[in-house]
Amino acid sequence: MGIVDDDIRRVREESDIIRLITQHTQLKKVGRSWKGLCPFHNEKTPSFTVNQENGRYYCFGCQATGDSIEFLREIDNLDFVAAVEMLAAQNGIPLRYTDKKESKSRNRRKELIKLVAEAVDFYNKKLIDMDNPEARPAREYLKQRGLGGDIAEKFSIGWAPDSWDSLCGHLSVSNEDLLAAGLGGINKNGGQYDFFRNRILFPIFSEQGDPIAFGGRKLPEGEGPKYKNTSDGAEIYSKSQILYGLNWAKEEAGRIDELVVCEGYTDVIGCHEAGISRAVATCGTALTREHVRKMSRFAKKVVLAFDADNAGQSAAEKVYEWESEFDVLFKVADLPEGGDPGDLAFSNPEELNHIVENAKPHMQFRVDRVLEKGDFESKEGRAKSAIEAMKVVAQHPDELIRDQYIVQIADKCLIGVDEIRRRASEENSKVEKSVITREGVPVKMERLTTEYQALRMLIHKPEEVTDWLHPVLLSDPMAESVFVALTSSTDLHEANQSLGKEESDLFGRLSVQETEDDKPLGVFSRLLS
Ligand SMILES: [Zn+2]
Structure with a gap:
């Protein structure tokens, strides 16, 4: 543990959980608790409950x-310390922080971001320095694609010189930091080398706007793969989660409830320049x-907004799953x-x-594609088109x-529509049902036993029950474990920590x-009887 326990407790007690959660889902006050649609699974009736x-x-x-x-850890994929720091x-x-050495490591992310920022600056200067003839082909290539000096500056585009150690020489950092920041490596003789050489670099920022990685594009005549990105081994970068441009896009996206996903860095920049400020890209x-x-x-x-050849082909079935899971279109x-889009x-x-x-809904786009290609002059042609189109439709999990x-x-x-329906249900039964509707999860709502009611009181108004509630009154082993956890801990969090999965679930329900x-006397007499 790096952060002083007392401070963690303070963060837990002083953060307003309602304010935090309403940034992700709407909550309505019902009685003394708050209810809303769960931000962790897709649902139509609220079953997410918060006790302020x-x-x-x-x-x-x-x-x-x-x-x-x-909550913050789960929703933002943060580690414990990062979540505490953000709430604080x-x-x-x-x-x-508990000691100096650890305090240093807690600021690790900040340090690595600072290193990447230095690299962004270094590479950007190499590109825009007109006295640097080496970068001229890169400048010309970018200009050809519409990315002139202003844009290079605005998006911090850079140029990695064709050298083994120009950045390493400039930074002079420990091997460990160099590797952790994803900026270089160590050769067989123990020397440092740059990860990017002879490439145009697009810095990748976190959604908060911190530089965390690079996407490197080779020049047309350069060597190696077209794109080379910071590897996932870097401590602060994970490509399966990062969207290039989200730091710039989030404002407009929130305002008009839409994001545009492109394939490349230059597409995102092009969209922004064309006034579409809600564009992002996956990073390779x-x-x-x-x-x-x-x-x-x-x-x-x-x-x-993918290249025409890829449009609609991209993981179609996953798209429909995600639509229902995350409630997006x-x-x-x-x-x-x-x-x-870049051009x-x-x-x-x-x-x-x-x-x-x-833009058309994904399914509409694909159905239209099939129908456009069809032959509508003959009965046979129309039947064939209908069948082809139905194969596409069958992939959608929602019958409506x-x-x-x-x-x-x-x-x-x-x-006739009935004939198509009949064929469709045949077609549909062939499609393997990989979609698990989360709504099918049965809502666990067992009748509240008197023992659970007693525990609930122990959670919410301990002063009224601690004097008389004794483990001998509890026969349900689950209730007894929760009782022991509650009475031997200093707070609810600590109690929850000591519980197994099932007990923790019971505890979670009771605490909201x-x-x-709950009348102490009534509960007490029922427990005795
Ligand atoms: Zn849920």
Whole structure:
């Protein structure tokens, strides 16, 4: 433990859990507790319950439970210390660290960010320094693509010289730090070398705007793969979660509830220059579930602006799963063949805006693609088109949505809708059902026993029950474990820590329930009888 226990306790007690959670989901006050749609699973009726007084939450749908620190860790993928630090900063609570050495390591992230920032600056100067002839091909290449000096400065684009150690020589840091920041490596003779050489560099920022990594693009005549990114081995970078440009995009995304996902760094920059400030890109990977989870916190509509050849092909079935899991709608921007948003942004920005604004829902886009290619002159051709289109529709997990497409296809192919429905259900039964609807999770709501009621009182109004509540009154082993945990701990968090999974679940539920009707005398006499 790096942070002084007392300070952690203070953070836990002083952070306003309602304010924290309402940044992620709406909560309504019901009686003495707060209820809302769970931010951790997809649902239509609220089963996420928060108790402001004891600072704990519990979801009756997915059993997520914890306090402010645990909430932040879960929702933002933070480690314990980072979550405590963030809450402390939000609430103006100064933190003390247990000893100097550890305090240094707690600031590790900050130190590594500072190193990457120095590298960003170093590479950027190399690029924009007109007296540096070596960077001229890079400058010319960028200019050709519409990325002139202003843009290079605005997006901190850089140039890594064709040298083994120009950055290492400039930074002079320990081997450990160099590796941890993902900026270089150590050769067989123990010497340091730069990770990026002879490449144009696009710095990648965290959503808070801290530089954490680079995407490196080679020049057309350069060697090696087209793109080379900071490796996942770097301590502060994980490509399956990071979206390039989110730091710039989040404001507009929040305002109009939409994000635009491109494939490359230059596409994002182009979109921003064309006035589409809600554009992001994955950093050299396909879209992952983690990306979608992250995006769903900022916007509920996601427009895929991929090269025409890839549009709609990208993990179609996953897209529908994610739509239902994270309650987002994926749309596809119908870009002209062979054109990417980065080029279009400079050649015809109005057209790019028009295409993005007219993006179609993912399924619609794919069905249209199939139908456009069909032959509608003959009965045979129409039947074939209908069947092809139905194969696409069958991939959607939501029957209500499928049915609307069925009606549309029937209409377009001049075939009776019932016949299409019949074929569709055949087709659908062939599609393997990989979609697990989380709503199917049974809500655990057993009848409250008197023993649990007693425990609930011990959680909410301990002063009224500690005198008479004794373990001999409890016959349920689960109740007894929770009782022991509560009476031997200094606070609810500590009690929860000492419990197993099932007991902790019971504890979570009890700690967000109403206690208005709990009368000590009644509960006591029922326990005795
Ligand atoms: Zn839940």
